[in-house]
Amino acid sequence: MKPEIHILGISIKTFGVMFALGFVACGLVVARRLRELDRPADWAYEIVFAALVGGIVGARGYFVIQNWSQVKHDLIGSVFSGSGLVWYGGAVGGAVGVVLWARWRQMLQLRTFDMCATALALGYAIGRIGCQVSGDGDYGIRSSLPWAMGYPHGTVPTPPGVTVQPTPIYETVAMCLVAYCLWQLRDRVRPGVVFALYMVLSGAERFLVEFIRRNSEVWAGLTAPQLESVALVVVGSVWLFAMTRSGSIVAARPTTA
Secondary structure, eight states, X not given: OOSEEEETTEEEEHHHHHHHHHHHXXXXXXXXXXXXXXXXXXXXXXXXXXXXXXXXXXXHHHHHHHXXXXXXXXXXXXXXXXXXXXXXXXXXXXXXXXXXXXXXXXXXXXXXHHHHHHHHHXXXXXXXXXXXXXXXXXXXXXXXXXXXXXXXXXXXXXXXXXXXXXXXXXXXXXXXXXXXXXXXXXTTBOTTHHHHHHHHHHHHHHHHHGGGBOOOEEETTEEHHHHHHHHHHHHHHHHHHHHHHTSOSBOOOOOOO
16 A cells, blocks of 8 residues: 555655545535536536635644644644644534535525535545545554554555554445435435435444544543544434434335325
8 A cells, every 4th residue: 555656757645636536426426416406517627626625624623623733833834834634623524514505505404414414425435445445544553453454655654564453444345335325315315304214324424433543542441533433323313313302214205186
């Protein structure tokens, strides 16, 4: 695994390639869903752009807050650095960007959140491929399992001879399955259910994988991403419970004359 490849003498960051492909995939999913909802497919470009700008701002801001003691002496340089993109910060920033876009386009509705949920799951899965091929330190703890591997040429290399849990692979597989399930449910459940399920499933996935990740514990034996994941699962569960109390979560079938 290498953090960059060379094509015709040009150095290309492998994480950057997968980052871009993730946004392209999100755009294709959103465009398909917009057509199904009788909305202009071109709006997908606007949504992706809003999510990209908000996501980068949120991811960088979250990184600076998390690592304040390290970056406070070079705040400007840290803000505009090309490294240090935190998923949850990017998710919050991207959500703000999409909400602002939705208000502008008068599409601030539950179906919009459902549409974005599937795209988020797929984009996350592809982004983790970038983590895997670049070896950026998102891998897991030491392991002697048959499929454990080392990242000696990664951005954050493992020591010679050391093998670790390839957690980016686990996350890619898990979130691809989540994206598939959410897509299959898009017209089978009431608006809002898909987004609530996304919060529950993505939160549970990240909570579990953190047990074999390298992040430090911050409270009660849990890492910061685990605490954030618990919040996601709780909010999503309460949302689903509220919807079941107000009626069936299954989408109403159109009646025929």
